[in-house]
Amino acid sequence: MVTDQRAFRSKYAKNSPSNKTIRAWYKQCTETGCLCKQKSSGRTLTAEDDVERVRASFLHSPKKSTETAAKELLMWKTRGWSVLHRHLVFKPYRIQMVKQWSDENHRRRLDFCLQLRDLLSSDDIFLEKVQFSDEATFHVSGAVNRRNVRI
Numbered sequence: 001m002v003t004d005q006r007a008f009r010s011k012y013a014k015n016s017p018s019n020k021t022i023r024a025w026y027k028q029c030t031e032t033g034c035l036c037k038q039k040s041s042g043r044t045l046t047a048e049d050d051v052e053r054v055r056a057s058f059l060h061s062p063k064k065s066t067e068t069a070a071k072e073l074l075m076w077k078t079r080g081w082s083v084l085h086r087h088l089v090f091k092p093y094r095i096q097m098v099k100q101w102s103d104e105n106h107r108r109r110l111d112f113c114l115q116l117r118d119l120l121s122s123d124d125i126f127l128e129k130v131q132f133s134d135e136a137t138f139h140v141s142g143a144v145n146r147r148n149v150r151i
Contacts, residue, residue: 046083050075050083054087057073
């Protein structure tokens, strides 16, 4: 028996089938007449009802976590995340501000702008001496600089 297993392994580079596997093949062959692989069930489909429940839940309160929503809807957390990501194409991420702006920052920015205006009016070649970088972008409207935000 051991020599048969060694011969099989040396010829086919894998272990020989077990008795249980051979019985399963025999049963399948007698029932279907073929040893072809049967169609597997695959992944379970997401019901449209679940998709609509998740959509309504997040439209009602979009800031809730996927874990909280899954508990409310009595479904697995991974199922809720999958519906959000695959079916609804929602992005369940939150923007986190890295820097917090205060009144002092606004005052200092205004002082800098006034000093720059005075320098530009007194020195004609001042801008040729300055090197600009794109490390930060300041907007009058108060829009957030992308580099100051973490997602």
